Amino acid sequence: RDGTLTDDGLAAQVDRMLADEKVTRFIDDFPRQWLQLHRLGMFPPDNTLYPDYDVWLEASMQQEAVRYFREVFDNNLSIDQFLASDWTMANPRLCEFYGLPEPAKSGFHKVSLQPEDHRGGLLTMGAVLGLTSDGTRHRPVHRGVWVSEAIFGTTPPPPPANVDPIEPNPPMSPKATIRQKLEAHAHNASCAACHRGIDPLGFAFDQYDAIGQWRTRERVESGTGEDPLVDPSGVFPDGRSYADAEQFKRLLLDDRDRFLHAFVEHLCTYGLRRVLTVDDREAVQAIVEQSRQQEYRLKDIVRAVALSDLFRRR
Structure with a gap:
């Protein structure tokens, strides 16, 4: 045994964490950032x-x-x-x-x-x-x-530096x-x-x-x-x-699929504590596809993110 978890073992650990009271830290912190x-x-x-x-x-x-x-x-x-x-x-x-x-x-x-x-x-x-x-x-x-x-x-890109502000009504x-x-x-x-x-x-x-x-x-x-x-x-x-x-x-x-993709990216950025790169696109898309099949359900999306290749290879 090399100490690594099997797929089933990792899934069981993630499910345990999602059911634990400590998940409150995520519930309180993530929406504030997002x-x-x-x-x-x-x-x-x-x-x-x-x-x-x-x-x-x-x-x-x-x-x-x-x-x-x-x-x-x-x-x-x-x-x-x-x-x-x-x-x-x-x-x-x-x-x-x-x-x-x-x-x-x-x-x-x-x-x-x-x-x-x-x-x-x-x-x-x-x-x-x-x-x-x-x-x-x-x-x-x-x-x-x-x-x-x-x-x-x-x-969106920032406004040009020389743009005049909206003035009060005369x-x-x-x-x-x-x-x-x-x-x-x-x-x-x-x-x-x-x-x-x-x-x-x-x-x-x-x-x-x-x-x-x-x-x-x-x-x-x-x-x-x-x-x-x-x-x-x-x-x-x-x-x-x-x-x-x-x-x-x-x-x-x-446009729920567009929203789903953005939401998954927000979750991944939060969990990885870094900006996503081009190298992450395939893993993000895999999470999106799985989440769509699971009817866009929030806890299932969080679970899919935690079990994704992005987090396994951290």
Whole structure:
């Protein structure tokens, strides 16, 4: 005997680890890295604009995302649940913020969602919507970049160094949404190519403000006239269109294999503690193929990663 584990022996060890309480460390740590939760609160929301935002709400938002991940993991649900669902994990503070019926007990509980709640999945959680804002206003480009990185595994190139920032609305001009300003900005030839790929990934969430609250009109602090209606529609570069965040989520579900590939790469990067290279592609693709056959179930995906050649030859 050379001390190496057989395939069955290694699988048994991985199963034991996944059932052990110590897996909580992974459950708590991985979604924070994957979803970039450390960015929440980096730009504290303006108290005069968002008086309902406080430290408890921010902590609750972070916990919602982590506990949601745990629920999907513990029940070996499909990673489709990360894109769209009819439930979330919420405490009384989050229920109040989202306008949901408060649970009978304190602490976090699984809460059912209705279409009129405008929630479901990770992308419409307060944490994700908040970390992609700047404390005073929502940022469609930041939200688009986040979707590109977290959901599709692609980091867009940085903007050119000489690009002018989006200016506040002039006091004597009609109020304009950030989207309207971005669309004018994107007419610049040096900006158009990147914005064509990023903006449709962020516009879908324009009905959520800087702290993730639902609204139909965008509050514009300067300018004339009433606050303008939000337009959450968009068109992907491939021509597919959506009317709002819910239709956007359905398009993401159509791209579930692309999401699966990106998610496996995020898991491998986390587990290996290094950036993946061209040499890793074959092993990653093998994990993706196996995970597809196992109906995209989260715990099965984690198991496939742990048993893959990537980790056997570390």
